Amino acid sequence: MPTPRIGVFVCHCGLNIERTVDTRAVADAVSRQPGVTYVSDYDYMCSDPGQKQVIDAIDEHRLTGVVVAACSPSMHEPTFRRAAEEAGLNPYLVEMANIREHCSWVHLDRDEATEKAIRITRTMIEKVKGNHPLEAVRIDHVDKCLVIGGGITGIQAALDVAESGFQVILVEKEPTIGGHMAQLSETFPTLDCSSCILTPKMVEASRHPNIELMTYSEVVDVSGYVGNYTVRIRKNPTYVDPEKCNLCGECEKVCPESTPSSFERGLAERKAIYIPFQQAIPSSYTLDEDTCLGLRPLRCSECAKVCEPGAIDFDMQPEIVEEEIGAIIVATGFDLYPILELGEYGAGDVPDVIDGLQFERLLSASGPTGGEVRRPSDGRIAKRVVFVQCAGSRDPENHNPYCSKICCMYTAKHALLYRHAVHDGEATVFYIDIRAGGKGYEEFIQGATESERIHYLRGKVARIYREGDQVVVWGVDTLSGRRVELEADLVVLAMSMDPHPSTDALAKALKISCGGEGFLKEAHPKLRPVESLTAGVFVAGAGQGPKDIPESVAQGSGAAAKAIGLLAKEKLTHSPETVSIDEEICGGCGVCVGMCPYGALSLNGAGTAECNEVLCESCGTCVSACPTGAAQLKNMSDSQIREMIEVALADV
Amino acid sequence: MSESTAPFEPRIVAFLCRWCSYAGADLAGVSRLEYPPNVVPMRVNCSGRVDAEMVLTAIEKGADGVLIGGCHPGDCHYVSGNYKTRRRVALIQRALSEIGIDPRRVRLEWISASEGNKFQHTMTEFTQQVRDLGPSPVPAAAAAEATTDA
Numbered sequence: 056m057p058t059p060r061i062g063v064f065v066c067h068c069g070l071n072i073e074r075t076v077d078t079r080a081v082a083d084a085v086s087r088q089p090g091v092t093y094v095s096d097y098d099y100m101c102s103d104p105g106q107k108q109v110i111d112a113i114d115e116h117r118l119t120g121v122v123v124a125a126c127s128p129s130m131h132e133p134t135f136r137r138a139a140e141e142a143g144l145n146p147y148l149v150e151m152a153n154i155r156e157h158c159s160w161v162h163l164d165r166d167e168a169t170e171k172a173i174r175i176t177r178t179m180i181e182k183v184k185g186n187h188p189l190e191a192v193r194i195d196h197v198d199k200c201l202v203i204g205g206g207i208t209g210i211q212a213a214l215d216v217a218e219s220g221f222q223v224i225l226v227e228k229e230p231t232i233g234g235h236m237a238q239l240s241e242t243f244p245t246l247d248c249s250s251c252i253l254t255p256k257m258v259e260a261s262r263h264p265n266i267e268l269m270t271y272s273e274v275v276d277v278s279g280y281v282g283n284y285t286v287r288i289r290k291n292p293t294y295v296d297p298e299k300c301n302l303c304g305e306c307e308k309v310c311p312e313s314t315p316s317s318f319e320r321g322l323a324e325r326k327a328i329y330i331p332f333q334q335a336i337p338s339s340y341t342l343d344e345d346t347c348l349g350l351r352p353l354r355c356s357e358c359a360k361v362c363e364p365g366a367i368d369f370d371m372q373p374e375i376v377e378e379e380i381g382a383i384i385v386a387t388g389f390d391l392y393p394i395l396e397l398g399e400y401g402a403g404d405v406p407d408v409i410d411g412l413q414f415e416r417l418l419s420a421s422g423p424t425g426g427e428v429r430r431p432s433d434g435r436i437a438k439r440v441v442f443v444q445c446a447g448s449r450d451p452e453n454h455n456p457y458c459s460k461i462c463c464m465y466t467a468k469h470a471l472l473y474r475h476a477v478h479d480g481e482a483t484v485f486y487i488d489i490r491a492g493g494k495g496y497e498e499f500i501q502g503a504t505e506s507e508r509i510h511y512l513r514g515k516v517a518r519i520y521r522e523g524d525q526v527v528v529w530g531v532d533t534l535s536g537r538r539v540e541l542e543a544d545l546v547v548l549a550m551s552m553d554p555h556p557s558t559d560a561l562a563k564a565l566k567i568s569c570g571g572e573g574f575l576k577e578a579h580p581k582l583r584p585v586e587s588l589t590a591g592v593f594v595a596g597a598g599q600g601p602k603d604i605p606e607s608v609a610q611g612s613g614a615a616a617k618a619i620g621l622l623a624k625e626k627l628t629h630s631p632e633t634v635s636i637d638e639e640i641c642g643g644c645g646v647c648v649g650m651c652p653y654g655a656l657s658l659n660g661a662g663t664a665e666c667n668e669v670l671c672e673s674c675g676t677c678v679s680a681c682p683t684g685a686a687q688l689k690n691m692s693d694s695q696i697r698e699m700i701e702v703a704l705a706d707v
Numbered sequence: 708m709s710e711s712t713a714p715f716e717p718r719i720v721a722f723l724c725r726w727c728s729y730a731g732a733d734l735a736g737v738s739r740l741e742y743p744p745n746v747v748p749m750r751v752n753c754s755g756r757v758d759a760e761m762v763l764t765a766i767e768k769g770a771d772g773v774l775i776g777g778c779h780p781g782d783c784h785y786v787s788g789n790y791k792t793r794r795r796v797a798l799i800q801r802a803l804s805e806i807g808i809d810p811r812r813v814r815l816e817w818i819s820a821s822e823g824n825k826f827q828h829t830m831t832e833f834t835q836q837v838r839d840l841g842p843s844p845v846p847a848a849a850a851a852e853a854t855t856d857a
Contacts, residue, residue: 129730153733153748156735157732157736160737168744171744175748571821650791652787674755675753676791678756678758679755679756679795691751697764699749700768703720704720
């Protein structure tokens with residue numbers, strides 16, 4: 056190997072580093088380290104003139120390696136690697152010494168911080184001395200996208216990817232796509248009918264030649280890596296062949312068993328064989344085997360007897376489908392915070408205390424009451440309705456600490472729609488604050504607050520209970536300071552939004568993380584909102600955090616654009632800092648083969664191990680298990696680490 | 708015997724996995740969480756890369772303590788590297804006590820990318836622990852051996 060000629064560039068980062076680290080002293084100290092031929096320090100190395108210094112020095116001093124002592128490699132490693140490339144130096148001969156996040160920002164004593172900065176910089180100089188020029192590995196990828204979740208976000212993402220010419224698989228665990236939006240009556244702030252704007256999209260998704268729908272299906276297992284994922288999907292049996300089912304509904308009429316409908320949120324019953332709603336897609340019945348009298352052995356079979364097209368097949372089995380996928384979009388959506396957690400509001404105890412989605416069903420023309428606001432207990436038209444905002448939200452002591460973002464808006468919508476439905480009705484809204492940021496949102500709220508017989512009361516509700524056939528609401532009006540006691544026919548809780556319960560297990564399978572509240576975590580809260588930290592896996596919609604329909608659709612499109620960007624590349628690149636095997640010393644024991652989680656290692660005909668660099672993810676687990684030292688990570692070999700440790704500990 | 712009256716300041720090496728603990732250290736920095744400067748961090752791709760040789764080299768070269776930071780169980784970016792580390796560290800600790808080195812000088816911690824606070828707390832607490840244990844016996848023993856050899 057030629058004698059190393061390393062250049063070290065110490066950044067002040069304005070005062071971010073310079074305030075606690077004497078950068079000149081760092082440059083001086085490392086200039087005496089063997090192999091270092093050039094040092095400099097500068098205000099902002101990442102600026103254009105800073106990068107030019109690096110480029111010029113590479114050229115002028117014929118540098119064989121560069122260390123930039125500055126910020127975390129997650130910030131500017133790509134910047135300086137590109138600059139080096141411009142100067143004709145292989146980018147893998149450039150390393151960052153992190154003297155900002157790991158030093159100047161966390162220490163106060165200038166002498167101590169300077170000493171640590173010298174140690175950190177030295178280790179990276181030793182590393183670069185052992186680095187080799189490498190070329191990024193170019194890999195093929197599959198041109199297919201998987202979208203998980205068939206709500207409005209997933210539908211939008213699937214349509215956008217499909218429109219750009221790539222194949223999409225849209226997986227939804229319910230028997231129909233549409234998600235929660237299908238349950239809504241109207242949408243704020245325009246009051247369009249939710250079904251009227253959603254169902255054309257559902258139809259478009261189902262008819263698109265590039266989209267394959269997999270409803271009543273779940274992702275069970277994901278392996279592989281960006282561009283080349285292998286996904287196993289379980290298709291649950293619906294016991295009805297959607298090709299044959301003609302929606303005549305005869306099966307439903309004869310079915311003897313029923314259960315509360317989850318689409319109607321328990322406000323109506325459905326049969327064991329059912330279709331969630333008339334515009335469901337695929338438009339086919341589903342037999343819910345948990346409600347059915349019994350399939351094994353067959354106990355009833357009345358449905359099959361009346362099914363003219365013979366669509367019912369009791370022998371249908373769950374099927375595991377394996378798909379090769381290039382990019383994955385996770386759009387798992389939300390669920391409401393469990394209403395039973397709100398015992399203080401009579402939830403679960405008082406039948407006329409319902410959640411916002413139940414109220415949507417009461418308002419919906421296709422709902423269980425045909426759009427009449429009839430209360431669950433006795434079916435009477437509700438003349439006095441109390442709406443409680445922030446039910447389970449913004450309550451760090453007892454419930455969710457966060458704001459669910461959409462409740463102010465949909466409660467105003469509920470109050471307005473209620474007034475349209477019940478002309479002599481009275482609506483009272485309890486609120487903490489009104490949060491109506493959004494185009495046309497504040498105006499919408501104004502409209503509601505100025506409406507006749509809609510009363511906005513600023514204050515929290517303490518207790519809700521039943522007295523006779525009335526619901527009593529205890530609260531406080533914090534503007535007048537008065538205690539308020541109201542009698543109501545119906546109480547609607549604007550429940551907090553939770554990530555869908557399936558989110559956590561799915562995130563684990565995909566190796567992406569969830570934040571403290573369980574919502575999917577994005578790669579950067581501001582600049583990378585639809586990417587996860589795992590390459591090729593994108594996140595969108597209310598599973599990432601509470602959001603309304605326009606925002607969910609925008610994220611669906613955003614995630615689709617990211618996925619398209621990946622799929623449209625001819626080849627993907629992969630880090631070349633993979634494992635190499637020295638065949639001279641490999642004894643062929645095969646320990647590494649067992650250690651590799653990616654199946655990248657195998658024993659070849661010559662009896663030595665071999666690494667497939669396309670599969671290798673560079674974890675190095677095999678390196679630490681190799682008894683002879685034949686397995687080494689490129690640019691992070693045992694000998695490099697030994698040198699790094701030595702200089703880290705040597706006197707300064 | 709040292710003639711200095713200054714309190715003993717240990718030298719510590721930390722091997723931090725790229726995806727969790729190194730990022731947790733970055734977050735501690737971004738959040739300006741102060742901790743003692745005794746630890747020199749080194750980035751490895753996975754805590755599963757850390758082998759006995761690395762830990763023993765550090766101790767041989769004069770480290771008073773070695774910290775290994777990995778992803779929480781179940782969260783390893785490379786599926787299962789951290790489980791392998793857990794077993795390996797237990798073995799290293801046993802080997803160390805056999806040769807008369809306090810096993811508490813080597814510690815494995817799970818620190819995620821969102822746990823800047825835990826990183827700060829771990830560095831502070833581990834530095835204090837190693838400070839309490841006193842200087843590593845290895846450099847003195849090596850010096851004595853060098854004298855005998857001469």
